[in-house]
Amino acid sequence: MNPVLEVSGLWVIGPNGPIVSHADLAVEPGRTLAIVGESGSGKSMTAKALTGLLPSGVHAEGTVAVDGTSLDLAGGARALAAVRGRRVSLLLQNPFTSLSPVHRCGPQIAATLAVARDEVDDEVRRRLAEVDLPERVASMYPFELSGGMRQRVALAASLASDPLVLIGDEPTTALDVTTQREVLDLVARLQRERGMAFVLITHDLGVARERADEVLVMYAGRLVERGPTAELLGTPRHPYTAGLRDSDPPLVERLERLPSIPGSVPRAWEHPAGCVFAPRCERADERCRVDEPTLGGTDADGIRAWACWHPLDDRAAGVVVVTRTSPTDEGAPTRPLVTVGGARRRFRHDAPPALDDVSIVVGAGEAVGVVGESGSGKTTLARCLLGLERLDEGTIEWAADRPRATRAQIVFQDPSSALNPAMTIGAALGEALRAGGQDPSAVPRLLELVGLPVPYAKRRPRALSGGEQQRVAIARAVAPRPDVLVCDEPVSSLDVSVQAQILNLLNELRRELGLALLLITHDLAVARQVVDRVYVMHRGRVVESGAMDRLVAAPQHEYTQRLFASVAGR
Amino acid sequence: MASRLGRGTLGRFVMVRLAATVVLLLALSFVVFALLYLAPGDPARNLLGPRNPSPELLAAIRAEYHLDDPFVTQYVRWIGDVVRGDLGTSIRSEIAVTSLLADRVVLTAELAIMAFVITLVVAVPLGVRAAWRAGSVFDRTVSLASIVGVGAPSYAVGLLLLYLLGVRFQLFPVYGIGDGGLDQLWHLVLPAVTLAIGIGALVFKLTRTAVLGELEQDYVAFARARGLSEGAVRRLVLRNALIPVVTSGGLVFAFLFGGTILVEVTFALPGIGGLLAGSVTFKDIPVVQAITLLTATVIALTALAVDIVTYTIDPRVRARGLR
Known part of the structure; x- marks a missing residue:
């Protein structure tokens, strides 16, 4: 079948240089093509270039052929006017901002309906159905x-x-896992009914694995690998694809140590000569640092392609080393550190309570997870534990009577807003050490503890990548030597390859410092890699709790079953 | 099919907000009444003005104004009079404050409304256009002009306009209010333009910022990606940007009503601004009280109007309702 959308020689060029370099892609009617990449990979810019939505100062080059009509991408919105909406449409990430807040839903759907005025209401009804x-x-x-x-x-x-x-530009990333599955199922059904092609732009390899016929992997503005989904993820040729796949935490088993890719994602225009992935690649040699590989090496049918001088072979690509840790007990911890009993909290009279009779216990040195979707009350629980929020009813009892700074510390989701931009890393850590009555000269040791170079003490947060910032936030939290470290979605704003590094760090810190961990997350696979025991929250209540192993193997509560079943790509 | 947001609640919303406005005005009137006591010196002497009173005269004043009654009793009597339309007697001119104010209020209101209309008709479309073409020559030119407009003091602008359009080219009258009716409006054009320049520059900036903010929203990108025409996108954006513009428009009107004083003096207009200036100098406390109360009422009613308009154009506010 001929492709309905075919892009050739796409470049997206910003004020600092190319953001996407020479990308080709094609998708056939009724098929799904996933473009997978981390931040700065250029995947969203590709979507914007194809819909004429590039920001000012950024322009595209190349051609796009839609259903046989060829258009010059350099023409931007004007050149694409003929196909925009009518033949190529876009679904954005955030459903909370993608509709006009002061217009009713009907007229917003009706705006591009091609029917007579008196049929609009019926047609809107049909489209909603x-x-x-x-x-x-x-x-x-x-x-x-x-x-x-x-x-x-x-x-x-x-x-x-x-x-x-x-x-679809990350069309389900902002949604809860259970909702995510429903929306993707819906898109798949509509695709079948309409014979529509779907270009799925995502950072989530699990989603791509489950939904796509073909996958393109982008890294720092380059296409690094392309192929049919099962083949590409089964035997990746490019070390980046393999690294990305392996850093994605599994749900079924707990790994001793998650494979991760060292370093962090570069900005597209910020790379030296040679292969863009060379600085993070174990296989890189002199040639890789000088000569940039093109998307060449292919197999017989020509669908499979990769841009690498030293591609992985079948054996190297297929193997993941799995080390399983020993299973843990189901029961309550022997030495409770903090006990929350019958906690209730309601923010508004007309809304359901954020916490509705919640009881949890965290033992000394134990790793406990609180898992739930948005609105489950998990963050409120964390904030109450830290004294950032009060309970309407219920108790929080600490076993040891210690100052607040040394009881519990928190790591937030977004490190860039959690760190004071005006303070150097050293000053921020020194302040945290003093808060816990520690010697402020221990900053270098603290940086080493979280795997950062000591000279970082002189830098400000802006000069660090997201993953490095989160390491600083973790160092700041452990500085006062708290009994329990509360992590509220600590990796959900990070790239997959960096996420694995942070999860490994949390596991190491817990072992080295004898910390208790309370991990708040929506991501079951993330919890799986860190916690022994878990509480599943739903609408302010704990619906199920127990050993993580047991929950994965045999979830009891209907909601827990649904939650586990919704995890994509497993 | 009816929405969950029934329009029947508008009446209730207005009633509650109106009640809140009345409470606010009562609180304000209390402060205004206290002016008599907050002014330095003996209230009885203040009420007599710069005369040298005999003890008998002072005693008579104290009796007439019930100055020996408890403060609250005096306030209740005063507010009762105010509600019945009796604002006391001017010390300076010894005529009833209400008749002193009547003509002047009309003049100032005409001036403020004219300036407000000029502002809206000119500044809002300019702001929309500048935002739509952000970074263009048009945008940069108007933005630069607006900085001058915000910065220039109204008396200076007034004098400049007087000189250019009144004296040099003799297009507009330079002085007074003319013979009433249309001629009065004609005389108010220059002063209203003077007022509108400063305010308009502000409204331009607010409109531009509001529209720019909306243009960056996802729903605009989504609308374009779906193939909506530029006209349809524009309607979507303007409907959203209307909300902050209405809010700032209300503030501007309230400011206009209290801010006419410099312009009235510059153009020799007998409005309340000029009267206030004279009365403050003369310590004509009943007049100052009346003008302050009047201005406060206009501001409170404007705020009420803004609330009601916001309620009708923003469904999110409607949903939150009276909570």
Whole structure:
């Protein structure tokens, strides 16, 4: 079959140089192509170039052929006007911001419907039904709907003009796992019914594995590998693809140490000559540092391609070393450190409570997880434990009567906003040491503990990558030597390859310092790699708790079962 | 099909906000009444003005104004009079404050409304256009002009306009209010333009920022990606940007009503601004009280109007309702 969308020689050039360099891609009707990459890979810019939405100062080169019509991408929005919406449509990441907040959903869907005025209402009703929404949604405003429902409305809106190609830019990343699955199932069904092609842009290898027929891997603005999904992920040829796949934490087993890619993702224009991945690659040699490989080496059918001088062979690519840790007990810890009993908290009278009779216990040196989706109350629980929020009812009892700074410390989701941008790393860590009554001269030791070079003490947070910033935030939290380290979604704003490094660090710190960990996360696989015991929260209540091993093997509660079943790509 | 957000709640919203406004005005009136006591010196002497009173006269004043009654009793009597339309007697001119204010209020209101209309008609479209073409020559030119407009003091702008359009080219009258009716409006054009320049520059900036902010939103990118025409995208953006513009418009009107004083003096207009200036100098406390109360009422009612408009144009506010 001929491709419905074919892009050749795509360049996206920003003020600092190329953001995407020479990308080709094609997708056939009814098929799904996933473009996988981390931050700075250029995957979103590719989507923007194809829909004429590049920001000012950034322009594209190359051609796109849609359904046989060839267009020059350099023409931007004007050149693409003929296909935009009508043949190629876009679904954005955040359903909370992608619809106009002051317009009702019906008119927003109707805006690009090609039907007569008196048929609009019927057609809107039909389109809502197509995405499994009741007709009353037409007269509702976006803020009256849940995230999943909003994304369905957005989907109905992007399909209103019956495009041949739908580009989804992280279309489910902002959604809870259970909702994520529903929306992706819906897209798959619509694709089948309409014979529509889907370009799925995602950072999540699990989603790509499950949904895509073909995968393109991008790194620092380059296409590094391409191939049919199962083949590409089964036997990756490019070391980056292999690293990305292996850093993605598994749910079924707990690894002694997660494979990770050293270093961090470079900015697209910030790389030296040679292969963009060479600085992080174990296989790199002199040639890799001088000569840039092109997407060449292919197999017989020509679909498979990679850009590497030293591709992995079948054996090297297929093997992941798995070391399983010993299973843990189901029961309560022998030495409780902190006990929360019957905790209740309600923020608004007309909303359901954030915490509804929650009881948990964390033992000394134990790693405990609190898992739940948005609105489950998990973050409120963490904040109450730290004294950042008060309980309406219930108790929090600490076994040892110690100063607050040495009881518990927290690591937040977004390290860039958790660190004071005006303070050097050294000053921030020194302050934290003093707060715990420690010697402030221990800053170098602290930096070494979290795997950062000692000279970083003189830098400010802005000069560090996201992963490095999170290491600093962790160092700051462990500086006062707390009994328990609370981590609230500590890796969800980080790239997959960096996420594994941070999870390994948390495991090491716990062993070395004898810390207790309380990990708050929506990501079961992340929890799996760190915690022994887990509490599953849903709408302010703990619905199930027990050893992580047991929950993975045999979840009891209906919600836990649904949560585990929703994890993509496993 | 009816939305969950019934429009029937608008009436209730207005009633509650109105009640809140009345409470606010009562609190303000209390402060205004206290002016008599906050002014330095003996209230009885202050009420007599710069005359040298005999003890008998002072005693008569104290009796007339019930100055020996408890403070709260005096306030209740005063506010009762105010509600009935009796704002006391001017010390300086010895005529009723209400009749003193009547004509002047109309003039100032005309001036403020004219300036407000000029501002909206000119500044809002300019702001929208500048935001839509951010970075263009048009945007940079108007933005630069707006900085001058915000910075230039209104008396200086007034004098410049007077000189150029009044004296040099003799297009507009330079002085006074003319013969009433249309001629009065004609006389108010220059002063209103003077006022509108400073305020308009502010409204331009606010509009530009509001529209720019909306243009960066995801829903605009999403609308374009879906193939909506530029016209349709523009309507989407303007409807959203309207909310901050209405809010700032209300503030601007309230400021205009209290801010006419310099312009009234420059153009020799008998409005309340000029009267306030004279009355403060003369310590004509009943007049100052009346003008302060009047201005406060206009500001409070403007805020009420903004709330009601916001309620009707922002469904999110409507959903939060009266909580």
